[in-house]
Amino acid sequence: MDSKQPLRGETVIFTSTKKSEEPFDLVKRYGGTPVSLPLIKTRERFASDDETQLEFATSYDWLIFTSQSAVAAFEQKMERFNKDASAFNVNVAAVGDKTANALERIGFRVDFIPQVFSADVFVKQFNPEGESLRALFIKGNLAGTLITTELSLTVDEWTIYETLPETSHADEIVELVKAEPSVSILFASPSAVAVFKDRVVPSLNWTGYTIGAIGHITERALQEAGASVTVMPETYTLPELVQSLAESKRKELI
Template sequence: MKSKELPLKGKHVLITRGGDQGEKFCMDVASMGGVPHMVPLIDFRAHHDQNASYFIKNMNQYEWIIFTSKNGVQYFFQQINDKIEEHILYKGNIQFAVVGEKTKEALRRYRLPSRFMPNVYTAEDFAREFFNQGLTGKKVLIPKGNLASNIIAESFRIRGFTADEWTVYETYYPTRETDKLILFLEEDMLDVAAFTSPSTFNHFLKIVDQHHLGPHAKKLLYAAIGTVTKRTIEQTGYTTHICPEKFTIDDMFNEICMFFNKQAKEGNVSNG
């Protein structure tokens, strides 16, 4: 691809997710001519739920285990490690449901198939599509993070079913690179900030407010991974400029490229 065709040429992109996903996002941005700046604004750690022993002991009573994130899958298996008989998950009557492709992939790494995944990756759509398909579950287990909503659980409960929520991990704000972010904002270095969850934006805004960087932050373009993150951004008075139809980091990256491609074409037309 010629340099003039690179949609992100010279654009500075704030990437608020760390780990493998953040690294891949950085490489994708660089491959399209952009300058990635990775400042993780979210991280995860195991959470020790007081009801964990009950969930593990009674695992074979659940008809469904529903995962709402890849972290839910990872920390669930970390918590049950060697504590239950393998046949309960692999040869028992438990079925598995996931909220999206990344979660499905994470589950597949443990050699387990997902019986259900909604077409749109939100809790609301999960609940609606699950019951519209005629699926049911008198007792379900939902391994989740401490900030995840209870929408799926409530959708089962209002139908008279039991839905146990097991908090297997918690989200926290890693402060180690705060100074870097403050500098980027003070120097107006960034063109677009990409947020992968409401938490990443909330942590970003906390830094902006604490250091009185609002005027700088208002100059940025904002990309949100999905409608929940978009809503979080806009409830604080900021504008979401980019939001993909499919709620994945890859789709958000593609949408950012298309946004700048369109801008470049419109600029060429107006200059012509």
């Protein structure tokens, strides 16, 4: 096998919602076949006070985003109520380069990104100067409590999107693993792990394919579910996970 295409013959299944072509293009560049079979889906959460909440958001010192899904839902609310980034004279914190890029695309300047793209690292590194600072954590329904409870400044929450199980792809994952000679399955969240454990593992167990994870929290969820994680990148993004997978497969050729 050509070491420049270490994923040749590999079917790479992405279990997260597709947000960019970059990781799929990388799989193809390395000779593999990318397949999008998300096990979760997100949708904006609507409330009667959305317009009021959006107006309140302009009064905070910091806005905190931990996912591209939060940015997308926030953008939808801005468009619905005719606001743009210029209405927000606030500092912005983002967990992850992709989240930061999504914010910049809609006109925000990102003032803080943690070195490791995880909420538990964020709360250790985020320490803005100033007295009586107030932050708004713009979040999904499954977000943990660390950011709200562990920061020194006052943090309010606004839940603007929901993460839901997407079970319709479970059977297809089972069929691919059984049919293809070599399969890697990539996980980007504990939510996808939970659906996989409930709907896929009973038909497959945790063996016969390579498992990759973004982030130590997702890795821990997989391990607690009984999986052995082969690949996890130092930088918590899907492109880096694909790069790490390619490097792992390349080493197998040596």
